[in-house]
Amino acid sequence: MSARGVLAAGVLAVSLFAAATHAAPRPVVVLDPGHDRYANLVTEPIGPGSSVLKIKDGGGTRGVVTGLPEADLNLRVALRARSLLERAGIRVVMTRTRTQGKSMGNIARARIANRAHAALYLRIHADGSADPSVRGTHTLYPAFRRGWTDDIYTASRRAAGIVQHELVRALGFPDDGLQERADYTGFNWANVPAILVEMGFMTNPTEDRLLATAAYEQRAAVGLCRGTLRFLARSPARCS
Numbered sequence: 183m184s185a186r187g188v189l190a191a192g193v194l195a196v197s198l199f200a201a202a203t204h205a206a207p208r209p210v211v212v213l214d215p216g217h218d219r220y221a222n223l224v225t226e227p228i229g230p231g232s233s234v235l236k237i238k239d240g241g242g243t244r245g246v247v248t249g250l251p252e253a254d255l256n257l258r259v260a261l262r263a264r265s266l267l268e269r270a271g272i273r274v275v276m277t278r279t280r281t282q283g284k285s286m287g288n289i290a291r292a293r294i295a296n297r298a299h300a301a302l303y304l305r306i307h308a309d310g311s312a313d314p315s316v317r318g319t320h321t322l323y324p325a326f327r328r329g330w331t332d333d334i335y336t337a338s339r340r341a342a343g344i345v346q347h348e349l350v351r352a353l354g355f356p357d358d359g360l361q362e363r364a365d366y367t368g369f370n371w372a373n374v375p376a377i378l379v380e381m382g383f384m385t386n387p388t389e390d391r392l393l394a395t396a397a398y399e400q401r402a403a404v405g406l407c408r409g410t411l412r413f414l415a416r417s418p419a420r421c422s
């Protein structure tokens with residue numbers, strides 16, 4: 183092969199490699215910042231074909247000290263997690279990017295994840311309690327139900343364990359563990375692995391104050407990014 187031929191072959195190999203790299207499907211993660219500016223009291227069935235109805239969105243909680251609405255906190259963390267995940271090569275779809283209207287409800291959110299063929303449908307929330315001493319991080323995943331969640335149960339449970347571990351490590355709040363839920367509309371309508379993180383309790387003064395800071399919002403985002411990448415069998419090192 184002539185020098186020019188070798189060069190041409192080299193260029194071809196490099197472009198084929200580049201093409202192959204670009205062709206490799208990037209996993210899609212759907213981030214769902216819970217709630218919106220306004221509650222939505224319209225009801226919807228808790229699962230496909232169900233006669234059990236639940237309201238679309240009661241509106242979430244708010245910071246007992248800061249007054250920060252949960253919808254705003256969820257979005258701040260989600261936007262930070264989006265940046266980290268995109269930098270790590272993940273394609274991110276958001277269910278919302280603003281806090282401005284009536285909440286779309288949980289069937290609509292699950293459908294966004296289904297349509298995107300999400301490798302993970304990650305729902306981001308913070309909790310509230312009548313008891314201000316209740317605090318800590320926990321993660322929910324769908325209970326097993328044939329015809330609704332049988333296809334996503336195992337992967338969702340695995341994702342919940344990994345993300346909960348990383349989120350607790352990142353935030354340093356008490357580990358309140360995992361919770362299986364049969365009554366979550368957003369889980370029962372999902373056809374892709376789905377989890378819901380409750381980052382902390384906004385009704386606890388300590389956790390409210392911390393979660394309202396940029397530093398802790400970033401910590402939460404790093405935890406979510408690391409958990410997501412580990413669930414997808416990728417290196418979490420790219421999150422920090």
Ligand SMILES: [Zn+2]
Binds near residue numbers: 216217243252
């Ligand atoms: Zn919530």
